[in-house]
Amino acid sequence: MTVPLKTKILLADDHQMVRGGLKVVLDAEPDLEVVAEAGDGAEALRIGIEEDIDLAVLDVSMPKLTGLQVARELHSHRPDVRTLMLSMHENEQYFFEALKAGASGYVLKSAANRDLIDAVRAAMRGEPFIYPAAASALVRDYLERAARGEETPSDPLTPRELEVTKLIAEGLTSEEIAETLVISPKTVERHRANILEKLGMRNRVELTRYAIRRGLVEP
Numbered sequence: 001m002t003v004p005l006k007t008k009i010l011l012a013d014d015h016q017m018v019r020g021g022l023k024v025v026l027d028a029e030p031d032l033e034v035v036a037e038a039g040d041g042a043e044a045l046r047i048g049i050e051e052d053i054d055l056a057v058l059d060v061s062m063p064k065l066t067g068l069q070v071a072r073e074l075h076s077h078r079p080d081v082r083t084l085m086l087s088m089h090e091n092e093q094y095f096f097e098a099l100k101a102g103a104s105g106y107v108l109k110s111a112a113n114r115d116l117i118d119a120v121r122a123a124m125r126g127e128p129f130i131y132p133a134a135a136s137a138l139v140r141d142y143l144e145r146a147a148r149g150e151e152t153p154s155d156p157l158t159p160r161e162l163e164v165t166k167l168i169a170e171g172l173t174s175e176e177i178a179e180t181l182v183i184s185p186k187t188v189e190r191h192r193a194n195i196l197e198k199l200g201m202r203n204r205v206e207l208t209r210y211a212i213r214r215g216l217v218e219p
Helices: 016-027 041-050 067-077 092-100 109-124 132-148 159-169 174-181 185-199 204-214
Strands: 007-012 032-038 055-059 082-087 105-108
Touching: 007 016, 007 041, 007 109, 016 032, 016 055, 016 109, 032 041, 041 055, 041 067, 055 067, 055 109, 067 082, 067 092, 067 159, 082 092, 082 109, 092 105, 105 109, 159 174, 159 185, 159 204, 174 185, 185 204
Parallel strands: 007 032, 007 055, 055 082, 082 105
Antiparallel strands: none
């Protein structure tokens, strides 16, 4: 992929003040331009698929779809679009999930003024960007698993089931979930039943607690 003279960026974060601050940082660079903004994951995915962008900077924790879910869907629909994850949490699980979702890097909001520009340029060159603590975690995890002869455990839920779980935990009805994900209410109910069976849970309350533990929604 040839690096464009000016990288067109989608900036997705549900906090407008955060988006405003990051936009100032990015637009100050002659080779970078924020051409679109989104306040939730569903809007970010729509823009990412439909609009002319080169890179999406995605907050990990957003309503409707998480940044990780958006990155996974974008990677599937628009493999030409690079993605970077943005988070206030130095969380190893988020970091590893970001790599699995096809993201080029993971930037901490606390260090965004310092790291974001480098991360964007690295992503556009096709290079990963890893903040120092995450690099240590990556090496440590690999060595520990190699020593035990283990592979990374698979997720019990499919990407679509994770999307449904998040929306259930956010209190959406089956009809609202169906509209958000562009599927039928009957399909939503089938996903709900499968999710509860896989996780050994009985109701929305237990599922919401699971979603919080997984970082799909904020408590």
